[in-house]
Amino acid sequence: MLTTDQIQSFKDNAFLVLPGFVDVDQIAAWREQFWSHIGAQAEDSSTWPDNYVIGDFSVNPPLGDLPQMRSIVDQLGGGMFAGGGGSMLVQWPKTDDSSWSLPANGHIDGYGPGGWSGGFMLGATTYLEPVEEQGGGFVYWPQSHHGVHDFFREFPKQLDGSFTDRDDWEERKWAMFSERTPTEPVEFTGEAGDTILWHCFLCHGGSMNVRSRPRQAVFSRWHRSDREEMKYDVPEDLWKYWAI
Numbered sequence: 001m002l003t004t005d006q007i008q009s010f011k012d013n014a015f016l017v018l019p020g021f022v023d024v025d026q027i028a029a030w031r032e033q034f035w036s037h038i039g040a041q042a043e044d045s046s047t048w049p050d051n052y053v054i055g056d057f058s059v060n061p062p063l064g065d066l067p068q069m070r071s072i073v074d075q076l077g078g079g080m081f082a083g084g085g086g087s088m089l090v091q092w093p094k095t096d097d098s099s100w101s102l103p104a105n106g107h108i109d110g111y112g113p114g115g116w117s118g119g120f121m122l123g124a125t126t127y128l129e130p131v132e133e134q135g136g137g138f139v140y141w142p143q144s145h146h147g148v149h150d151f152f153r154e155f156p157k158q159l160d161g162s163f164t165d166r167d168d169w170e171e172r173k174w175a176m177f178s179e180r181t182p183t184e185p186v187e188f189t190g191e192a193g194d195t196i197l198w199h200c201f202l203c204h205g206g207s208m209n210v211r212s213r214p215r216q217a218v219f220s221r222w223h224r225s226d227r228e229e230m231k232y233d234v235p236e237d238l239w240k241y242w243a244i
């Protein structure tokens, strides 16, 4: 369970870092599953592939099935959040490229059956190995949920993903959202087992890895179990569909 302070911090910032959230034995088991699924050796870079999305694979048990995650998700969603798979995204080292920089803009997710579906609420990302700066970490814009919320209060119909049909989309793309936030992007660096919880309106993205180890991250997402009824509602209260 999260403390009152942790919940307040999540509400203020749209993310919450939980150091050491998944224990070492579980991480070791997931790493084993991952390397064996891709048929490569963790310590031999000549065997490494270059695919970002690890297809047909989910860690077992999925992140959302861990008891400590279940209790937090129930606490945040009041029992109304469903999902919690364990797909993996891997940033393989690009040692030949020294032009590392932070991404200019972050995006927001809108996953669901058949693409943008609404009703997406919460994401979580857990690392299977330490990730240092410039190591391909998950990058996010603290407090960007407010600007994104304001955007959809202004253009509520575009919550269905149709903001990509706007005349200014080609020119501005995701800057439309990240421009509304005053903060600089932050890299999620940390140890194996460290986890970041992120709000659905948190601007975020991937980043380039110029270190030596692959950035191995497990991603889980939760949606409202009643999303068909609420998915394109943009309430004035950002926390209407949350229990916090």
Ligand SMILES: O=C(O)CCC(=O)C(=O)O
Pocket: 089, 109, 136, 137, 138, 139, 204, 205, 206, 207, 217, 219
């Ligand atoms: O690879 C990353 O850290 C970012 C991935 C991402 O944007 C996503 O899974 O929605």
Ligand SMILES: [Fe+2]
Pocket: 107, 108, 109, 204, 205
């Ligand atoms: Fe994303």
